[in-house]
Amino acid sequence: MSTVAENDLASYCHSVARRAKVASRLLCALSTEVKNHWLIESSKRLESSADQILLANQSDLANASILGLSTAAIDRLTLTHGRIGKIALGLREIATLPDPIGELIDGSTRPNGLEISKVRVPLGVLFFIYESRPNVTADAAAIAVKSGNAIILRGGKEAIHSSRAIIEVMQSTACDFGIPPDAIQLVETTDREAVGEFLKLNQWIDLVIPRGGKSLIRRVVAEATMPVLKHYDGNCHIYVDQHANLGMSLQVIENAKCQRMGVCNALESLVVHRSIAANFLPKLELQMSGNGVELRGDVESQTHLKKGVLATEDDWSAEYLGPILSIRIVGSLDEAIAHINQYSSHHTDGIMTSDLSSARTFATLVDSAAVVVNASTRFNDGGELGMGAEIGISTDKLHARGPCGLRELTTYKYIVYGNGHVRT
Amino acid sequence: MSTVAENDLASYCHSVARRAKVASRLLCALSTEVKNHWLIESSKRLESSADQILLANQSDLANASILGLSTAAIDRLTLTHGRIGKIALGLREIATLPDPIGELIDGSTRPNGLEISKVRVPLGVLFFIYESRPNVTADAAAIAVKSGNAIILRGGKEAIHSSRAIIEVMQSTACDFGIPPDAIQLVETTDREAVGEFLKLNQWIDLVIPRGGKSLIRRVVAEATMPVLKHYDGNCHIYVDQHANLGMSLQVIENAKCQRMGVCNALESLVVHRSIAANFLPKLELQMSGNGVELRGDVESQTHLKKGVLATEDDWSAEYLGPILSIRIVGSLDEAIAHINQYSSHHTDGIMTSDLSSARTFATLVDSAAVVVNASTRFNDGGELGMGAEIGISTDKLHARGPCGLRELTTYKYIVYGNGHVRT
Numbered sequence: 001m002s003t004v005a006e007n008d009l010a011s012y013c014h015s016v017a018r019r020a021k022v023a024s025r026l027l028c029a030l031s032t033e034v035k036n037h038w039l040i041e042s043s044k045r046l047e048s049s050a051d052q053i054l055l056a057n058q059s060d061l062a063n064a065s066i067l068g069l070s071t072a073a074i075d076r077l078t079l080t081h082g083r084i085g086k087i088a089l090g091l092r093e094i095a096t097l098p099d100p101i102g103e104l105i106d107g108s109t110r111p112n113g114l115e116i117s118k119v120r121v122p123l124g125v126l127f128f129i130y131e132s133r134p135n136v137t138a139d140a141a142a143i144a145v146k147s148g149n150a151i152i153l154r155g156g157k158e159a160i161h162s163s164r165a166i167i168e169v170m171q172s173t174a175c176d177f178g179i180p181p182d183a184i185q186l187v188e189t190t191d192r193e194a195v196g197e198f199l200k201l202n203q204w205i206d207l208v209i210p211r212g213g214k215s216l217i218r219r220v221v222a223e224a225t226m227p228v229l230k231h232y233d234g235n236c237h238i239y240v241d242q243h244a245n246l247g248m249s250l251q252v253i254e255n256a257k258c259q260r261m262g263v264c265n266a267l268e269s270l271v272v273h274r275s276i277a278a279n280f281l282p283k284l285e286l287q288m289s290g291n292g293v294e295l296r297g298d299v300e301s302q303t304h305l306k307k308g309v310l311a312t313e314d315d316w317s318a319e320y321l322g323p324i325l326s327i328r329i330v331g332s333l334d335e336a337i338a339h340i341n342q343y344s345s346h347h348t349d350g351i352m353t354s355d356l357s358s359a360r361t362f363a364t365l366v367d368s369a370a371v372v373v374n375a376s377t378r379f380n381d382g383g384e385l386g387m388g389a390e391i392g393i394s395t396d397k398l399h400a401r402g403p404c405g406l407r408e409l410t411t412y413k414y415i416v417y418g419n420g421h422v423r424t
Numbered sequence: 425m426s427t428v429a430e431n432d433l434a435s436y437c438h439s440v441a442r443r444a445k446v447a448s449r450l451l452c453a454l455s456t457e458v459k460n461h462w463l464i465e466s467s468k469r470l471e472s473s474a475d476q477i478l479l480a481n482q483s484d485l486a487n488a489s490i491l492g493l494s495t496a497a498i499d500r501l502t503l504t505h506g507r508i509g510k511i512a513l514g515l516r517e518i519a520t521l522p523d524p525i526g527e528l529i530d531g532s533t534r535p536n537g538l539e540i541s542k543v544r545v546p547l548g549v550l551f552f553i554y555e556s557r558p559n560v561t562a563d564a565a566a567i568a569v570k571s572g573n574a575i576i577l578r579g580g581k582e583a584i585h586s587s588r589a590i591i592e593v594m595q596s597t598a599c600d601f602g603i604p605p606d607a608i609q610l611v612e613t614t615d616r617e618a619v620g621e622f623l624k625l626n627q628w629i630d631l632v633i634p635r636g637g638k639s640l641i642r643r644v645v646a647e648a649t650m651p652v653l654k655h656y657d658g659n660c661h662i663y664v665d666q667h668a669n670l671g672m673s674l675q676v677i678e679n680a681k682c683q684r685m686g687v688c689n690a691l692e693s694l695v696v697h698r699s700i701a702a703n704f705l706p707k708l709e710l711q712m713s714g715n716g717v718e719l720r721g722d723v724e725s726q727t728h729l730k731k732g733v734l735a736t737e738d739d740w741s742a743e744y745l746g747p748i749l750s751i752r753i754v755g756s757l758d759e760a761i762a763h764i765n766q767y768s769s770h771h772t773d774g775i776m777t778s779d780l781s782s783a784r785t786f787a788t789l790v791d792s793a794a795v796v797v798n799a800s801t802r803f804n805d806g807g808e809l810g811m812g813a814e815i816g817i818s819t820d821k822l823h824a825r826g827p828c829g830l831r832e833l834t835t836y837k838y839i840v841y842g843n844g845h846v847r848t
Contacts, residue, residue, distance in 0.1 A: 025765065029788050108810050114799060116809050123821055124791065206821055227822040248844040255846035341449065363839045364453050367548065375538060375842025384847065385540050385838060386532050397547055397630055397835040398651040399823040411821040414809060415787045418799025420672035422679035423808065 013197035017204035023180035024150040032099040039095040056165035122148030124206035132156030137163040147409040157190035202226040231395040233345035234264030241353035242273040297327035348380040369402040437621035441628035447606035448574040456523040463519040480589035546572030548630035556580030561587040571833040581614035626650040655819040657769035658688030665777035666697040721751035772804040793826040
């Protein structure tokens with residue numbers, strides 16, 4: 001028997017999801033003009049409502065120490081006039097992006113005169129689970145509506161007051177533009193069971209996007225009855241080819257490994273051609289020790305390293321997200337590609353080489369969402385690839401691969417016009 | 425403890441899937457020319473090997489009565505010189521289709537000089553479960569290789585000899601063109617457990633495509649650890665608007681309902697505007713009774729029908745696949761759209777109208793893979809939409825929607841060229 005509280009929670013979640021679906025039926029027909037005006041006006045009103053938003057943020061900050069947040073987490077949670085200005089700027093930037101909805105992807109007139117259009121349309125309703133950053137609330141709501149989707153926002157409880165203040169401004173602006181406020185709903189309960197309830201509702205929710213730790217994503221994949229847009233790991237490699245510019249390689253590797261260690265496109269593993277290992281690895285060790293990075297190499301690499309630690313089989317699959325780099329020595333490009341295809345999480349893998357044929361072979365045969373030649377793995381990012389705003393990144397192959405922006409939140413339909421056509 | 429036989433089966437399935445993955449690493453780099461030459465030469469050799477294939481088909485036909493196949497099933501299983509000629513023609517037609525692999529989907533040079541390409545690439549390994557039709561074996565193998573994918577073919581046991589004979593010809597031709605024969609593997613065991621084993625192997629298999637009854641598809645969705653390309657139902661509607669040409673409507677409805685009743689794009693439910701019901705429904709009843717089709721209508725429709733059966737709530741969701749048509753009367757376009765969005769399986773839904781605004785509103789707001797204006801629902805088919813060969817149809821929204829041809833068996837990757845670029 002379920003308790004009254006459970007029934008209440010289920011009926012709350014049902015109501016949110018059902019209302020989101022109803023809103024999505026109107027959103028799919030909104031003009032680009034209305035969506036952009038809403039974004040620009042929301043941007044203005046967020047700035048003019050800064051004092052209220054900061055007040056709400058104070059409530060969250062007051063709870064932060066009770067919740068035991070780290071200094072870094074408190075920093076991410078903290079809003080200022082400057083940060084609200086950046087959130088507002090983000091909305092204006094999304095207004096400048098091309099509207100994917102209505103794009104004619106393909107079309108033809110068949111020999112029998114039937115007119116076929118393949119047209120880009122919204123997915124419908126998104127369920128977005130994310131970390132406690134108030135800016136993500138505004139960003140996700142903006143990306144959803146611009147791509148014609150309704151969104152159910154489930155942020156961390158740490159930021160609930162700030163997120164509510166932001167969404168209230170965007171909802172009231174929506175009303176003024178004829179956009180149903182149910183298009184952007186914040187989950188008002190912080191009950192952990194609510195996530196499980198929403199994950200059952202595939203009659204109303206078309207896609208779930210979990211952002212957070214691996215255990216959250218595993219739980220969502222296990223429980224979701226609708227598709228999940230996700231990535232688990234970023235075990236990113238760089239292969240230093242025998243034809244690599246070693247100075248350039250050191251710079252790129254330092255950036256890929258050290259610029260931000262805790263992110264999914266950071267470098268975790270180096271594959272090095274045997275013919276340059278003796279020359280390259282001591283230089284790398286000097287540079288990496290200066291950055292406090294431990295090197296875990298295979299047996300052969302140990303002869304070139306002073307303080308190398310012997311790598312185990314687990315190291316080849318590890319996403320350290322910290323100051324460790326694994327090293328594998330190979331005898332050929334083919335061997336490098338085989339190693340990467342076996343152990344990579346297929347997020348981002350790179351090659352350093354001045355040889356065109358090696359670059360092209362690597363780009364063709366490495367089966368990853370992004371393959372990078374002579375550049376840092378850190379460039380696999382929606383902004384850096386020129387997509388504008390992104391809501392997440394996918395290491396799956398189906399539907400969307402790599403950074404997911406407006407277009408990745410759409411599907412298509414065939415629209416067929418005839419004049420009494422029948423099939424013979 | 426698993427038995428020896430279970431271990432044997434598992435290791436057989438592992439071996440097939442692993443070899444398919446290895447083959448797929450080579451397939452992704454095959455030139456269009458090689459793939460097309462293989463298709464054309466396979467086509468020739470299927471025709472020149474017709475006697476052997478017919479002999480193998482005799483073995484299947486000899487088993488057909490033991491297996492208790494219906495007359496229709498035996499007809500689908502039976503090969504003739506003419507049918508082998510059609511299979512061969514199918515391969516030559518696939519050779520003429522554009523190769524999706526290597527298509528530059530999008531690209532730009534970023535302000536920092538980084539060159540970004542979004543390039544279409546194969547998915548990898550497909551696991552295809554299908555009914556016992558030998559022509560589908562050849563077709564699926566051809567579509568897979570043309571789209572750069574390896575395929576594991578699990579056909580019905582009824583056609584195993586015919587399928588094996590066809591695949592042997594295509595594999596030996598593959599060898600002559602440097603295409604790994606493991607690219608097209610027929611599952612050699614008819615053990616039902618083999619499907620379950622393959623569905624576990626997401627380290628090697630990228631997509632499963634089940635074609636068959638709903639219970640098979642449900643089982644595959646429940647057990648698969650990789651994405652599934654599928655459709656369950658085709659509960660297709662036509663809405664006869666108040667501005668419809670009634671003569672044209674009768675012709676289109678007859679075609680949609682009666683041309684082939686057992687297919688997924690056949691008409692199952694009619695939605696009729698109140699203002700034309702009294703005029704239209706008696707004509708419809710006359711026509712449908714001539715086709716042996718029973719009408720199951722709502723209460724209001726009964727006043728216009730002589731022999732109408734009262735519909736129940738279940739009728740609105742039913743896919744009859746036979747001589748029954750449900751009828752609902754509505755007072756407006758909005759009501760028609762709401763009914764269809766609620767009960768449709770989102771496969772194919774149509775409107776009959778001469779009013780442009782109604783047609784456009786219906787096309788925008790009906791959330792189905794294909795929306796058809798003034799034409800039969802039977803046109804939602806890869807061939808009819810001009811896609812060439814198709815391997816299945818999807819009512820999902822993610823990845824692919826509607827008929828799935830070569831392009832729907834692909835994904836993309838980002839290829840990024842730099843010159844020592846680092847992120848700042």
